[in-house]
Amino acid sequence: MKNKFGSTNIHYFLRAAILLGFSIYMLVLTATGDILQFIVPQLVIYVDIAAVVLMIVSAFQFYIAVLSLKRPVIICECGHDHEHDHDHSHHHSHGEHDENVFGHHHTHLLKKSIWKDIFIYSLFLLPLLLGFILPNQAQSSSLAGSRGMNFGGLSSQNHAKGEVVEIEGNEDPALKKMFKTNVYDKDYAKLGMVLYKQDVIEMKDKWFIEKLQSMNNFVDNFQNKEIKIKGFIYREDGLSSNQFIIARMGMTHCIADISPFGFIAEADTPDQFVNDSWVTITGKISKTTFNGQTVIKIDVEKTEPAVAPSVQYVYPDWDFGSKL
Amino acid sequence: MRNTAIKKSTPVKSNSQLLIILSLVIIGILYVLSTYDPSSIVTSPKLQMFKMMLISIIIEAMPFILIGVFVSAILQVFVTDTMIRKFIPKNPILGIIAASVLGIIFPICECGMVPAIRKLIKKGMPLYVATTFILVGPILNPIVFLSTLTAFRSQPAIAFYRMGLAFVVALIVGLIVFKFVKSNQLREQLTHLKNNIEEKHQHHHSAISSKKPVKNKLIEVMGHTVSEFFDMGKYLVFGSIIVALLQVFVSQNSLIAVGNSGPAANLVMMGLGFILSLCSTSDAFVAQSLQTIFTKSSLIGFMVFGPMINIKGILMMLAVFRSRFVLLLCGLVTILVFVGTIVLQLAF
Numbered sequence: 237m238k239n240k241f242g243s244t245n246i247h248y249f250l251r252a253a254i255l256l257g258f259s260i261y262m263l264v265l266t267a268t269g270d271i272l273q274f275i276v277p278q279l280v281i282y283v284d285i286a287a288v289v290l291m292i293v294s295a296f297q298f299y300i301a302v303l304s305l306k307r308p309v310i311i312c313e314c315g316h317d318h319e320h321d322h323d324h325s326h327h328h329s330h331g332e333h334d335e336n337v338f339g340h341h342h343t344h345l346l347k348k349s350i351w352k353d354i355f356i357y358s359l360f361l362l363p364l365l366l367g368f369i370l371p372n373q374a375q376s377s378s379l380a381g382s383r384g385m386n387f388g389g390l391s392s393q394n395h396a397k398g399e400v401v402e403i404e405g406n407e408d409p410a411l412k413k414m415f416k417t418n419v420y421d422k423d424y425a426k427l428g429m430v431l432y433k434q435d436v437i438e439m440k441d442k443w444f445i446e447k448l449q450s451m452n453n454f455v456d457n458f459q460n461k462e463i464k465i466k467g468f469i470y471r472e473d474g475l476s477s478n479q480f481i482i483a484r485m486g487m488t489h490c491i492a493d494i495s496p497f498g499f500i501a502e503a504d505t506p507d508q509f510v511n512d513s514w515v516t517i518t519g520k521i522s523k524t525t526f527n528g529q530t531v532i533k534i535d536v537e538k539t540e541p542a543v544a545p546s547v548q549y550v551y552p553d554w555d556f557g558s559k560l
Numbered sequence: 561m562r563n564t565a566i567k568k569s570t571p572v573k574s575n576s577q578l579l580i581i582l583s584l585v586i587i588g589i590l591y592v593l594s595t596y597d598p599s600s601i602v603t604s605p606k607l608q609m610f611k612m613m614l615i616s617i618i619i620e621a622m623p624f625i626l627i628g629v630f631v632s633a634i635l636q637v638f639v640t641d642t643m644i645r646k647f648i649p650k651n652p653i654l655g656i657i658a659a660s661v662l663g664i665i666f667p668i669c670e671c672g673m674v675p676a677i678r679k680l681i682k683k684g685m686p687l688y689v690a691t692t693f694i695l696v697g698p699i700l701n702p703i704v705f706l707s708t709l710t711a712f713r714s715q716p717a718i719a720f721y722r723m724g725l726a727f728v729v730a731l732i733v734g735l736i737v738f739k740f741v742k743s744n745q746l747r748e749q750l751t752h753l754k755n756n757i758e759e760k761h762q763h764h765h766s767a768i769s770s771k772k773p774v775k776n777k778l779i780e781v782m783g784h785t786v787s788e789f790f791d792m793g794k795y796l797v798f799g800s801i802i803v804a805l806l807q808v809f810v811s812q813n814s815l816i817a818v819g820n821s822g823p824a825a826n827l828v829m830m831g832l833g834f835i836l837s838l839c840s841t842s843d844a845f846v847a848q849s850l851q852t853i854f855t856k857s858s859l860i861g862f863m864v865f866g867p868m869i870n871i872k873g874i875l876m877m878l879a880v881f882r883s884r885f886v887l888l889l890c891g892l893v894t895i896l897v898f899v900g901t902i903v904l905q906l907a908f
Contacts, residue, residue, distance in 0.1 A: 367611070489841065491617070
């Protein structure tokens with residue numbers, strides 16, 4: 237077995253360093269709270285566990301790397317696919333060493349050229365480098381631009397099918413009549429009743445998507461109600477010139493699946509609402525149609541500039557019905 | 561076989577060469593940073609979006625790929641070929657069906673599955689069983705079923721159609737692979753060693769048991785974990801880079817503009833699933849956000865085709881199979897899912 241202080245050791249150390257880099261990066265993201273720019277809160281715990289595991293694995297890799305400096309490295313040959321340039325005979329000397337260090341060479345990828353090495357490690361270093369150098373912020377509407385608008389919230393608007401039922405519980409019977417729905421949308425009906433009783437419906441981070449869905453399910457019940465919403469301004473084809481959209485980006489898993497959720501708003505002076513800017517709008521609810529759907533529209537009464545929240549996303553809460 | 565491989569190998573490279581090249585790369589980066597105003601690069605919104613997208617995809621996949629490489633490392637160290645063979649039914653149909661329902665017991669997405677499958681194939685799992693599992697595993701599992709049900713609350717049938725179509729497609733592909741693909745489709749390096757695995761393992765165990773067994777096993781598992789991580793990881797990262805680039809530069813709307821009615825819609829949605837490479841647990845929510853524009857059958861196409869064949873997944877499959885076999889799989893799945901969605905369209 238050839239063992240020099242050679243590329244093998246460099247690989248070990250490089251690998252350990254990259255693993256450590258990812259681990260630290262993920263832990264830093266959690267510590268600063270920036271992790272929520274990338275994934276939904278429910279997944280954070282898994283990423284934390286992964287970061288700790290990476291840390292441990294990295295420590296072992298460092299250990300293997302250090303050992304490989306001191307003594308002949310025995311590379312495990314249990315059917316792994318990266319052992320072409322190991323001396324075959326070292327197998328038979330397996331038992332002769334006091335301490336075996338198991339690691340892999342990965343020479344099947346690396347043997348061809350050193351450039352391939354560099355390419356592969358750069359692949360891993362690229363996200364790390366980008367992660368540490370660039371700020372963790374993306375313009376909401378530049379992301380919104382490449383995606384279709386979501387007015388319906390996350391659940392289907394198609395509630396023509398299915399038996400229409402009233403919600404159980406000791407609500408006002410008249411109210412319950414207003415919020416009749418099919419069995420699947422009961423939770424939205426319940427939320428709708430809660431919202432209906434509020435003087436001003438405030439759209440905050442919590443249940444943004446669910447409230448949007450609920451109101452769009454029962455558009456007629458919310459006519460002329462007051463609403464207050466903070467979001468970013470964004471425009472889409474098919475809106476008239478005095479209309480724009482005030483939206484939040486909703487994330488269900490990671491950035492790859494984000495899409496904007498929002499309301500059409502109408503103002504006399506639409507020009508003051510610049511794309512990408514964050515505003516707080518207070519207005520009255522009316523309705524309009526967009527892409528064949530009847531949706532809530534906000535007639536703007538009052539507006540003030542707002543500061544973009546540090547984490548711009550809203551996250552769906554699948555279990556909101558049981559928390560009402 | 562092993563000896564030929566050894567002959568081909570180049571001598572161990574000196575690290576000075578590596579260091580020189582690394583330094584050159586660093587100098588290059590420094591040069592770029594000094595000539596161009598770094599702030600203008602940093603503030604480019606496209607680059608910013610790319611960064612956010614890339615890191616998000618990688619971080620999201622990280623826990624799952626770690627599970628995958630750990631399982632793979634444990635299989636490597638503790639499970640022998642004979643054990644694997646005992647568990648696989650002799651009857652091919654039974655084998656395929658068993659593979660289909662395996663996902664129910666191991667609800668894990670493809671990022672975690674591919675490394676484990678790779679190890680299982682190396683340890684003697686038949687190709688058709690592995691193929692079936694790779695295709696259907698990311699879909700036919702309780703987590704995906706629940707998330708689909710949640711996304712399409714008012715139309716639970718969609719979740720069942722999704723599971724059903726995925727099962728049928730994987731079953732047919734599995735049978736075709738069983739019938740027509742006899743030769744070995746693994747990347748070459750894997751196959752040379754198959755015959756030696758068993759013997760080596762025994763060898764190992766005896767070598768280790770006389771020394772400090774626990775410690776060595778642990779180091780062995782860790783060593784395998786790292787090598788698997790980098791082996792699979794490079795495909796994952798490369799795939800993520802492509803997905804992030806596409807997400808930044810190709811807008812969903814332009815794809816939708818290609819067609820949102822008739823058979824074209826089914827193809828468009830399958831294409832979207834391919835490009836987005838979403839985790840099968842979250843794609844149902846994206847699908848439902850598009851349901852005002854697209855037909856139900858095309859959404860099912862999106863949710864069946866996407867998890868089976870997508871950019872990230874193809875790259876990871878390339879780590880296991882020969883390119884031609886991956887191409888064959890892509891072709892088969894594309895045709896079957898397309899036909900399946902057309903049939904569903906008629907049924908709706």
